[in-house]
Amino acid sequence: MKLLYITNGINGSGGLERVLSIKASYFTDVFNYEVNILTLNDGNKNIFFDFSRNIKFHDIKINKSNPFTFISSYKNGIQNVIENILPDIIIVCDDGLKGMLFPIIFGKKIPTIYERHAAKELNINSKLLFFLIRPILNMFDKFVLLTNGNKLDWKGVNSQVINNPIPLENYNxxxxxxxxxxxxxxxxxxxxxxxxxxxxxxxxxxxxxxxxxxxxxxxxxxxxxxxxxxxxxxxxxxxxxxxxxxxxxxxxxxxxxxxxxxxxxxxxxxxxxxxxxxxxxxxxxxxxxxxxxxxxxxxxxxxxxxxxxxxxxxxxxxxxxxxxxxxxxxxxxxxxxxxFDIENIALEWERLFNQLVKNK
Known part of the structure; x- marks a missing residue:
């Protein structure tokens, strides 16, 4: 299985970076997946959490001088990485609107998952915006949420709940x-x-x-x-x-x-x-x-x-x-x-990956 995670950055100390380090490392070290992580203007230097050495990192430069150059550099940079890797599954871990618009920008040639790490209130704070964005979210092959409460917030979206994992650590x-x-x-x-x-x-x-x-x-x-x-x-x-x-x-x-x-x-x-x-x-x-x-x-x-x-x-x-x-x-x-042990959570992800590849 060849995975491509697309996220803004992995240098920070937040929950998204922490979870990604756990899951991506487990998938490559235990499941023997080829795991790729693509970041935007991040550089992948001074990474806060520990990622497996088997993971392949890609960083693209996004020109933020104006909206047109931003969209162009964003699309071209990601498209080049996708064509080079040819992943089986793409997982978008970007709680911003550009992440939600991924199917519009790149189409649906490869099974794509949108993985939401933030509460709905972060940037979908009106019924009108949700009404407008929901059809686009349903273009993803699966919309993964972290809790049952979040699932209730995103009614009408093709969603599935998979909790965040913790590493399996044996303490006395x-x-x-x-x-x-x-x-x-x-x-x-x-x-x-x-x-x-x-x-x-x-x-x-x-x-x-x-x-x-x-x-x-x-x-x-x-x-x-x-x-x-x-x-x-x-x-x-x-x-x-x-x-x-x-x-x-x-x-x-x-x-x-x-x-x-x-x-x-x-x-x-x-x-x-x-x-x-x-x-x-x-x-x-x-x-x-x-x-x-x-x-x-x-x-x-x-x-x-x-x-x-x-x-x-x-x-x-x-x-x-x-x-x-x-x-x-x-x-x-x-x-x-x-x-919440990674062993249990990883099996849920494995079933989802296999299902999407089978239905491709």
């Missing part, structure tokens, strides 16, 4: 729980949709009662978001740390006792799955979409009404005060998260 549970510290962890880029401003407002309530606990946030910083000013306003600099992206994030999961997801919307919530794989009890807003598909409320974590800062703080405080419940959630999370 006793060792994991011995490493826990008084740390609440959050991971993600400092963007509006990640809701770290909401988390800081919740933490103000937590800090008043438990000043010895720390909130550590890891992700690409954005000074324009004003998170530092908000921390200073509430005098929380002693208990909140804003950190740059951490490549060895596993060590941070191991030491965390609680994971907090404060997003306004999510495509999936990869960080929840990763946290649970390290036995971390999770608290998450019930944002669209992902957390409800991952956390079993009251069993391995808590789901809180979306945007309710006070209830979010209450659940964090409850887990801080009840160590036995934290450990119970953590042990249960280790079991429940196994359904």
């Amino acid at each position: 549970p006793d060792y994991i729980f011995e490493k826990k510290e008084k740390i609440v962890l959050a991971v993600g880029s400092n963007s509006f949709h990640k809701g770290f401003d909401l988390l800081i407002n919740s933490w103000k309530i937590v800090h008043e009662k438990y000043p010895e606990w720390n909130l550590k946030i890891f992700g690409k910083k954005n000074p324009r978001l004003g998170l530092e000013s908000l921390i200073d306003l509430y005098n929380l600099s002693s208990s909140i740390q804003l950190n740059n992206p951490e490549k060895n994030i596993s060590e941070k999961y191991k030491s965390a006792s609680i994971y907090a997801l404060s997003s306004r919307h999510e495509g999936f919530g990869m960080v929840l799955v990763e946290a649970m794989s390290f036995g971390v009890a999770c608290v998450s807003f019930d944002c669209p979409h992902g957390p409800k598909d991952i956390i079993s409320n009251g069993e391995d974590g808590f789901i809180v009404e979306n945007g309710n800062i006070n209830k979010f703080a209450d659940k964090l405080i409850y887990l801080i005060e009840n160590e036995n419940k934290r450990l119970e959630f953590g042990h249960k999370a280790l079991e429940n998260v196994k359904r």
Whole structure:
């Protein structure tokens, strides 16, 4: 099987890059697929996550000086790579409109999958736009979404749900729980949709009662978001740390006792799955979409009404005060998260690939 992934870039520290590194590496190293990844103006230098050495990388230069040169260079660059590779399957991992328009630009000569990693709210925020884009999305051979909640948002589209995977890592549970510290962890880029401003407002309530606990946030910083000013306003600099992206994030999961997801919307919530794989009890807003598909409320974590800062703080405080419940959630999370192992998810992708090639 010969695969071609088309994405904007793989140098970042986001969820899309993380997932692609896991899947693409597994497909080439375990399934012996020929995997190609095409990026746009990325250069493939200083890649944040680890990709298999067996993957073939292609980078094309897109001229962004005006819309006409952009479209021309985009089409010609990708077309040249496709003609050179002759893939069996093309997978478009681009949440922007140009990714959605792929069938219009390139036709349907090769089975093509559109893989959506973002919530619908990211750029399809009106009924009219969805009405206009839906016929184009149905030109893809399959539209792959990450959660059942997302599938409901894209009614009328030829879609299928395949969850994001985590790598199969065997840790000694006793060792994991011995490493826990008084740390609440959050991971993600400092963007509006990640809701770290909401988390800081919740933490103000937590800090008043438990000043010895720390909130550590890891992700690409954005000074324009004003998170530092908000921390200073509430005098929380002693208990909140804003950190740059951490490549060895596993060590941070191991030491965390609680994971907090404060997003306004999510495509999936990869960080929840990763946290649970390290036995971390999770608290998450019930944002669209992902957390409800991952956390079993009251069993391995808590789901809180979306945007309710006070209830979010209450659940964090409850887990801080009840160590036995934290450990119970953590042990249960280790079991429940196994359904996301790459071994299981890769088989779903393999069935889809084979089906599309057979129907070609």
